[in-house]
Amino acid sequence: MSKAAELAALIGSQSALSNRNLIINGAMQVAQRGTSATVSDNSNEGYSTLDRWFLNFNAGPGGALDFSQSTDAPDGFANSIKLACSTADATHTGTENIHLVQYIEAQNLQQLAYGSSNSKSITVSWYMKAVNFSGPITLAFETVDGTAEYYAVSKTPTSSWARYSATIPGSSSATINNDNGVGLRVKFVLAGTSSGTYAASSDSTAWSTTRADYRDDIGNLVSSTSNEFYITGVQLEVGETATPFEHEPYGVTLQKAQRYYFKFLEGSSKEIGVGWYYNNTHVSFMFRYPTTMRATPTATDTTGTNYYIIYRNNTSDAFNSVSFENGSTEQFSAYNNTDISGTAGQAGIVRSNNASAKIEFDAEL
Amino acid sequence: MNEMTITDAQYTSQSNATIKCTIDGVEMQVPCDPANRHYDEIMRQVAAGDLTIADAD
Numbered sequence: 001m002s003k004a005a006e007l008a009a010l011i012g013s014q015s016a017l018s019n020r021n022l023i024i025n026g027a028m029q030v031a032q033r034g035t036s037a038t039v040s041d042n043s044n045e046g047y048s049t050l051d052r053w054f055l056n057f058n059a060g061p062g063g064a065l066d067f068s069q070s071t072d073a074p075d076g077f078a079n080s081i082k083l084a085c086s087t088a089d090a091t092h093t094g095t096e097n098i099h100l101v102q103y104i105e106a107q108n109l110q111q112l113a114y115g116s117s118n119s120k121s122i123t124v125s126w127y128m129k130a131v132n133f134s135g136p137i138t139l140a141f142e143t144v145d146g147t148a149e150y151y152a153v154s155k156t157p158t159s160s161w162a163r164y165s166a167t168i169p170g171s172s173s174a175t176i177n178n179d180n181g182v183g184l185r186v187k188f189v190l191a192g193t194s195s196g197t198y199a200a201s202s203d204s205t206a207w208s209t210t211r212a213d214y215r216d217d218i219g220n221l222v223s224s225t226s227n228e229f230y231i232t233g234v235q236l237e238v239g240e241t242a243t244p245f246e247h248e249p250y251g252v253t254l255q256k257a258q259r260y261y262f263k264f265l266e267g268s269s270k271e272i273g274v275g276w277y278y279n280n281t282h283v284s285f286m287f288r289y290p291t292t293m294r295a296t297p298t299a300t301d302t303t304g305t306n307y308y309i310i311y312r313n314n315t316s317d318a319f320n321s322v323s324f325e326n327g328s329t330e331q332f333s334a335y336n337n338t339d340i341s342g343t344a345g346q347a348g349i350v351r352s353n354n355a356s357a358k359i360e361f362d363a364e365l
Numbered sequence: 366m367n368e369m370t371i372t373d374a375q376y377t378s379q380s381n382a383t384i385k386c387t388i389d390g391v392e393m394q395v396p397c398d399p400a401n402r403h404y405d406e407i408m409r410q411v412a413a414g415d416l417t418i419a420d421a422d
Contacts, residue, residue, distance in 0.1 A: 042389060043389075045389070180400055295401050296396040296401055298394065298395045298403045299383075299394045299396075300391060300392070301394075323377060323385075323394070324396075325377070327396040365402060
């Protein structure tokens with residue numbers, strides 16, 4: 001596409017010139033949790049590597065995928081998601097399927113005007129390629145509020161990077177509440193079966209309340225340990241035109257992702273903040289997040305002998321774990337009252353004290 | 366079928382503001398916020414009779 005054509009497409013797309021991508025981390029740059037994990041049903045399933053991307057082994061299929069951030073990417077991109085089959089499973093049945101999904105927050109989708117006669121079309125674009133896997137895959141959508149509606153189309157990757165797109169019409173009947181819950185599921189379905197319970201027999205041309213998890217021509221990414229699938233540059237925008245991918249600074253994507261997940265610390269000698277002795281055996285402190293989170297987050301701390309420590313009054317007091325008390329979308333108060341021995345009223349600085357110490361906050365959808 | 370395996374659920378001692386539990390093998394502290402996906406799943410499993418939350422110590 002020429003520069004003039006790109007500009008014409010942007011102007012004609014009825015969408016904003018910036019902040020038009022409703023997908024977060026579509027360039028696969030941010031990976032707060034880590035850059036690789038082996039995922040199978042109930043093992044690392046969910047959010048395990050790249051921020052905002054959930055790998056779902058739905059209804060217990062076999063097989064396993066190495067889910068990693070790759071530097072194999074098309075021109076103009078630094079990263080992609082790589083999914084490599086590490087354990088094969090030739091057959092799936094019933095409702096079993098494997099999909100990569102992003103859940104989009106409902107209040108960010110109000111511009112689509114779903115449920116009204118003015119509902120807007122959306123266009124999804126992405127780059128993908130595959131090794132020893134010919135697909136097809138299914139691009140599938142699902143609304144969540146009210147009566148769910150579905151839309152599914154089949155796409156076939158090749159062995160070279162290429163850009164794909166699909167335009168989905170609006171729905172005058174689907175419901176997307178104006179809240180902080182899930183508004184839309186955008187799924188790349190990578191494994192299923194032609195006889196699957198919710199396998200659609202043809203590409204959707206309109207939203208339907210008939211459940212369509214994927215197309216019945218679906219391939220099976222876990223059919224062989226030689227199979228690999230790569231994807232990046234995922235963009236979801238209002239309008240009927242796939243405009244050029246909207247690149248954004250790493251820090252902007254990181255901040256967007258931290259609304260849903262935030263790793264406060266990992267490793268030793270990482271500062272937490274001020275702590276004070278409520279009494280001789282109870283030290284209190286608090287965590288503040290860098291941005292307002294979507295909901296009060298789940299807190300996770302690794303635990304072990306002397307993983308955390310408070311320095312006060314020319315000495316220190318180590319403790320093994322953190323108990324979280326009162327949380328909000330801005331902060332979480334915390335304490336330890338099982339390992340502490342100090343002097344009521346004294347204060348100090350709390351920090352991590354072991355390479356394996358880690359504290360995370362999760363408000364994902 | 367439960368998508369999360371949740372065990373050892375117990376309200377924490379200071380108040381009933383959080384629930385300590387193990388989800389898919391990882392110990393977590395879940396706030397009692399209906400918008401939190403872990404709390405939502407805990408309450409769904411409690412309602413289904415698949416999970417009991419112990420009182421605080």
